[in-house]
Amino acid sequence: MTDAANNVASGFRAGRDVASEPRTGRLPSVGTDPVIELIDLYKTYRVGTELVHALRGTSLRIHENEYAAIMGASGSGKSTMLNILGCLDVPTSGIYRLRGQDVSRLSQTKLARIRGRQIGFIFQSFELLGRTTALKNVELPLAYTRTRHRRQRALEALKRVNLLDRAHHRPNQLSGGQKQRVAIARALAQQPDIILADEPTGNLDSTTGKEIMDILDSLQAEGQTIIVVTHEDEIARRCGRTIRLKDGQIVLDTGNGDGHPRRDEGGTDAIGEAATP
Amino acid sequence: MKALRALVNALLFIPDRVASLAGNVVTALVQIWSNKIRSLLTVLGIIIAVTSIISVVSMVEGFGNYVTSFLRGLGTNMMVVYPERVRGPMGEYLRPAEMTIEDIQAVDRYATAVRRTSPVIFTRATIEYGRQQLIGIDLRGTNEFFQPIRNFYVDAGRFFGAVDVDAGGPVCVLGREVLRKLECDESVVGDFVHIDSQRFRVIGLLQSKGSFMGDNQDEMIVIPWTSALKMYPYRRNYLAFYVEAMNEEKIPDAEGQLVRILRQRHGIKKGDPPDFGIFKQDEILKEFHTTRVIATSVLAGIVSISLLVGGIGIMNVMLVSVTERTREIGLRKSVGAHRRDILSQFLTEAVVLSTVGGGIGIALGYAICYIAAMHPNMVEINVPIWSVALALGFSAGVGIFFGIIPAFKAAIIHPIDALRHE
Ligand SMILES: Nc1ncnc2c1ncn2[C@@H]1O[C@H](COP(=O)(O)OP(=O)(O)OP(=O)(O)O)[C@@H](O)[C@H]1O
Ligand SMILES: [Mg+2]
Numbered sequence: 077m078t079d080a081a082n083n084v085a086s087g088f089r090a091g092r093d094v095a096s097e098p099r100t101g102r103l104p105s106v107g108t109d110p111v112i113e114l115i116d117l118y119k120t121y122r123v124g125t126e127l128v129h130a131l132r133g134t135s136l137r138i139h140e141n142e143y144a145a146i147m148g149a150s151g152s153g154k155s156t157m158l159n160i161l162g163c164l165d166v167p168t169s170g171i172y173r174l175r176g177q178d179v180s181r182l183s184q185t186k187l188a189r190i191r192g193r194q195i196g197f198i199f200q201s202f203e204l205l206g207r208t209t210a211l212k213n214v215e216l217p218l219a220y221t222r223t224r225h226r227r228q229r230a231l232e233a234l235k236r237v238n239l240l241d242r243a244h245h246r247p248n249q250l251s252g253g254q255k256q257r258v259a260i261a262r263a264l265a266q267q268p269d270i271i272l273a274d275e276p277t278g279n280l281d282s283t284t285g286k287e288i289m290d291i292l293d294s295l296q297a298e299g300q301t302i303i304v305v306t307h308e309d310e311i312a313r314r315c316g317r318t319i320r321l322k323d324g325q326i327v328l329d330t331g332n333g334d335g336h337p338r339r340d341e342g343g344t345d346a347i348g349e350a351a352t353p
Numbered sequence: 354m355k356a357l358r359a360l361v362n363a364l365l366f367i368p369d370r371v372a373s374l375a376g377n378v379v380t381a382l383v384q385i386w387s388n389k390i391r392s393l394l395t396v397l398g399i400i401i402a403v404t405s406i407i408s409v410v411s412m413v414e415g416f417g418n419y420v421t422s423f424l425r426g427l428g429t430n431m432m433v434v435y436p437e438r439v440r441g442p443m444g445e446y447l448r449p450a451e452m453t454i455e456d457i458q459a460v461d462r463y464a465t466a467v468r469r470t471s472p473v474i475f476t477r478a479t480i481e482y483g484r485q486q487l488i489g490i491d492l493r494g495t496n497e498f499f500q501p502i503r504n505f506y507v508d509a510g511r512f513f514g515a516v517d518v519d520a521g522g523p524v525c526v527l528g529r530e531v532l533r534k535l536e537c538d539e540s541v542v543g544d545f546v547h548i549d550s551q552r553f554r555v556i557g558l559l560q561s562k563g564s565f566m567g568d569n570q571d572e573m574i575v576i577p578w579t580s581a582l583k584m585y586p587y588r589r590n591y592l593a594f595y596v597e598a599m600n601e602e603k604i605p606d607a608e609g610q611l612v613r614i615l616r617q618r619h620g621i622k623k624g625d626p627p628d629f630g631i632f633k634q635d636e637i638l639k640e641f642h643t644t645r646v647i648a649t650s651v652l653a654g655i656v657s658i659s660l661l662v663g664g665i666g667i668m669n670v671m672l673v674s675v676t677e678r679t680r681e682i683g684l685r686k687s688v689g690a691h692r693r694d695i696l697s698q699f700l701t702e703a704v705v706l707s708t709v710g711g712g713i714g715i716a717l718g719y720a721i722c723y724i725a726a727m728h729p730n731m732v733e734i735n736v737p738i739w740s741v742a743l744a745l746g747f748s749a750g751v752g753i754f755f756g757i758i759p760a761f762k763a764a765i766i767h768p769i770d771a772l773r774h775e
Contacts, residue, residue, distance in 0.1 A: 164687055164768045185691055191768075192689020203684040203772070207383050217688035219376060262688065 109176065111269055112138040112161060114142075117170035117180075118250050119156050130156040131167070132324040138270070138303065143296040144331065145312035146305045148321035152219035154305045157275055157321065161303065162189045162195045162272045175269060192221040196263025201256040202248040210234065210258045211243040217266045232257070233265040237291055253284035260291055270301045277311065289314055373694075374701065381702035384674070385709060395670040396710025398663025399751060402656045403711045403744040407718020407736055409652045410743075412725065413645055415734040420641045420761045426562055427568075430601045431502055433473075434460075434611065435448040435593035437630035450628035451590045451619075460596065460614050466606035467705040470720060471498040471595040474588050479616070480574060481547040482535045490531060492548070492574045494581025494588075495595070502597045505570075510542040510557030513577050521579030525553040529561045530571035548574060660747060663710065664755035671703050671759035675766075682763055683771025703756020704749050710749030715741055 120132040130153045138144055146154050159165040160172060163179060166187070179190060191197075204213045214230035223229065234240050237257040247255055254275060263271050273292065277285030289311055290307040294303050304315060312318050317331035385392045437452035454472060461470045474494035493499070496518045500506050503643050513524050525548060532541065541555050553576065562570040582589055598607035608631060619628055674683070680696055718738055726734045 159769055162687070164772070188686065188691045191687060199684075199772070203680065203687075205681060205684070207387060216685070219373065219689070220685070220689040220694055222373075266688070278748050305548055 087327065110137040110139050110173075111142075112136065113171075113173040114161075115171040115173075117157075117160065117167045117172065119153070119160065119165070120168045129324050131160075134170075134321075134324070134326055136319065136326065136329070138301065141296065141299050141301055142303075142317060142331065143301075143315045144303045144317040144319055145315040146303060146319045146321060147307070147309075147312055152321040153324040156324075158272050158274050158303065158305050161270070162197050163190045164197075174253055187336075188220075192217055192266065194257075194269040196266045196268035196271040198256070198259050198263055198276045200275040200278040202247070202252075202259045202279070204255055204262075206247050207242045209246055210239060210250065210261075213247070213258055214262045214265050217262060221266070229265050230261070233261040234323060236264055237261045251284075252280050253287055256288050257291065258281065260288070260295075264295070270303060271295065273302070273304045275305055275307065277306070277308070285311075297343055364774040374697075376697050377701035381699060381705040384702055385706055390772060391670060392706060395666045396663060396706060396713070398659045398661070398666055399707050399710030399748050400663075400714040400717065402659040402663060403748055404717040404721065405655045405659070406744045406747070407740055408721040408725070409648060410740040411718070411722045411734050411736045413648050414737050414740075415732045417641070417645065418735075420637060424637060426504060426768055428599040430604055431504075431631040431634070432596045432598070432604065432608065434596060434615070435630050435632070436591050436628060441648055442627045452592045452594070452615075452629060453590055454592060456615060456618055457592065459618060460594075460611045462613055464596075464607060464610035466599055466603040466610055467565060468597045468599050469498050469502065470597070471496045471502050472478025472578045472730050473499075473593050473595055474578055474585065475593065476581070476585060476588075478529065478549045478574060480535070482541070482544075485535045485537075487531065487534050488660060490572060490574055492576065492581070494576050494578035494585075496578055498597070499575060499595070502595045505562065506560055507557035508560040509539050510555070512557050512575075518577040518579055519683065521577060521583055523551060523553045523580060524577065526557040526559055527555055528559045528571040528573040528575075529572060530569050532558060534572075535551060541559070541724060546554040548576070551584060608633070656747070660751050662705070663748075664751040667703055667707055667752060668755040668759060670706075671756055672762065674702070675699065675763040679766060679771045679774035680765075682766050683768050683774065686766075686768035692764040695766075696760045699760035699763045700736045700753065700756050703760065704752035707748045707752030707756075708745065711745050714748070715744055718744075 089235075091095065113136055114136040117134045117136075118129070121128040121130055134157065146157065149156050156165070159169050163174070163182075163310050164187075166182075167180050170180065171178055174190065174194060179187070182190070182342050204210075211227070211230055211234065214233050215226045218226040218229060231240065231243065234243050237260050239254060239261065242250060242254060242258075247258070250258065256279075260271075260276075271292075276292070277288055280288065285308075291303065292302055293314055302315075304311065306312055318328065319326055319331070320328035434452070436452040438450045457470055460467060472495065474492075474493075476492050477489045478492040480490055496614050497512065497514050500512050506512070507526055510526075510660055513522075517524050525546065527541070528544075532538070534540070535546075539558060542558060543555065545552050545554055547553070557574070559571070559573065580594075594612060596607060598604045612627065612631075616627060621627060682690075685695060685698075692726055722734045722736055725731055
């Protein structure tokens with residue numbers, strides 16, 4: 077990140093806070109109120125006659141401005157958890173509170189509303205609409221939430237990820253890293269409470285992956301709450317907190333859930349070893 | 354108060370709704386354009402349906418206007434009565450049908466609903482002028498009432514009057530087409546022509562009326578019926594006549610009266626068939642109406658089958674489109690699209706697709722009418738605006754009807770399943 081980009085970034089953040097407060101009527105979170113609270117969450121899939129327990133009694137708190145990595149072997153339930161956090165899916169049982177509101181039993185309509193206003197999702201395979209420009213892609217969520225000044229907000233978001241010069245390019249004219257930056261801009265434009273990223277660097281080479289993570293780092297530095305699902309220790313190390321899943325249960329959590337991110341405690345180096353049998 | 358608030362809110366939302374609808378339409382057009390061939394094949398049924406609506410309706414309408422204006426040109430309260438032996442074996446035993454000037458005078462005198470009559474002799478004649486000779490031109494021998502009864506006036510020179518008729522003099526009035534074929538201009542008025550070798554003075558020229566069903570009304574010679582009788586004396590007992598009723602409502606009365614008078618004079622017993630025929634405008638109208646009903650029901654058949662085919666095509670292609678774009682639907686939902694947003698997106702696409710088909714059909718329909726109108730014997734064709742509206746309405750309706758199932762299917766897709774879709 078260059079200084080200039082950071083300046084642009086902070087300008088953008090400032091705009092965000094002013095705009096978001098009257099919209100939601102929420103007070104900025106203070107003290108120990110978690111943004112996310114999972115209590116004894118279960119998710120069970122039925123495949124034929126068999127039951128697959130993807131999540132088995134998970135409890136978790138994520139606070140404002142936390143930067144958490146979810147790790148674990150393939151099939152351990154990471155995506156399942158993230159999808160529930162992103163209100164794309166509902167738990168079989170248990171409680172999920174988002175900003176104090178129980179969203180685990182909401183209707184599809186209400187969930188759609190939350191997805192549009194409070195959640196920014198970043199996918200491994202970018203998920204951009206191929207036939208429209210980067211700018212239109214970034215505007216998409218704003219159209220669904222019927223937000224005003226969409227173009228302006230979308231342009232600001234693209235500026236934030238340094239892609240203003242590619243605003244009118246289509247996804248097939250962009251590199252993988254640029255596509256993922258458009259996807260980040262799309263999430264940013266929503267001015268969400270949390271950004272959820274499911275293996276955001278999974279389809280990228282390591283250099284480009286680093287660029288993407290740099291952007292996420294800087295967003296977190298500006299106050300954004302971010303949860304990243306990843307397989308890579310190096311990425312997890314950037315995050316202040318690591319949550320390790322195994323067979324649908326949390327087996328390790330370096331955060332204490334008290335609302336104080338441990339970004340500066342330097343304990344992250346041990347996580348890799350601690351979790352490896 | 355609450356209602357007012359709701360109303361204000363709803364009104365405030367309108368620009369947003371319009372904007373999102375416009376957005377949907379743009380998305381749909383992009384989608385259609387990127388699958389040009391597929392879209393075209395899909396809407397073929399709609400195109401056929403709309404093309405047939407436009408062209409058939411316009412032509413039927415064109416003929417309708419033509420017939421109506423022709424009948425108006427005939428004079429709206431006019432009938433033609435002519436001697437006619439009843440058809441078939443029964444007629445063979447009856448004496449030949451006759452109609453004399455006394456019959457006509459009796460009708461004129463005793464039928465109170467009749468304003469006036471005009472005897473008429475129909476025949477064909479040869480006319481010569483200078484070096485030109487025309488064979489088989491329609492000739493009418495009639496009286497001075499021909500003009501008002503037939504609503505057919507001279508616009509150069511004069512028509513013959515009662516004096517000419519009484520005298521049975523050699524005067525004639527010519528139609529414009531005769532003039533054209535004789536290769537002369539209006540200066541012929543006052544000059545002489547030969548009709549079936551008799552010298553006639555041209556005293557007037559009839560206004561131009563155009564042709565009807567291939568029958569050119571301007572190709573006509575009109576002379577006093579008394580003069581015609583001199584040339585064709587055997588026609589004396591086989592006269593026909595025009596009847597003008599007092600007004601349009603009196604036509605049935607006039608008909609009843611003249612039928613009674615003629616039957617009595619001809620000594621036709623009760624129940625026996627008459628020895629004369631009556632030609633009325635509503636007969637033409639009836640005939641035309643039958644044609645119109647047939648054309649309309651054939652049209653309805655074509656239209657409903659091709660709309661059905663088109664509708665199923667649209668449903669099919671929309672179902673394919675929904676499956677193809679499952680991931681897109683998943684993404685849209687994950688960034689906040691409600692079910693109704695997805696529903697209206699796909700419904701809009703179906704409607705835009707079918708309306709585009711309708712638009713192409715309208716263009717083709719216009720083209721067909723344009724080409725048909727180039728034929729010299731064709732009536733004037735105008736595409737009625739209501740048929741365009743009807744066609745557009747039909748195609749949009751088909752889009753909604755057959756698009757609703759695919760759109761609904763898209764709307765209820767679970768976001769997770771959609772994002773997992775390969
Ligand atoms: N729709 C589904 N139907 C049935 N089983 C499912 C479904 N989705 C997930 N599962 C199962 O739930 C478990 C957890 O899946 P999940 O996708 O959360 O794993 P993951 O940790 O994200 O793995 P990966 O690292 O490979 O992405 C797996 O055993 C998977 O087979
Ligand atoms: Mg996963």
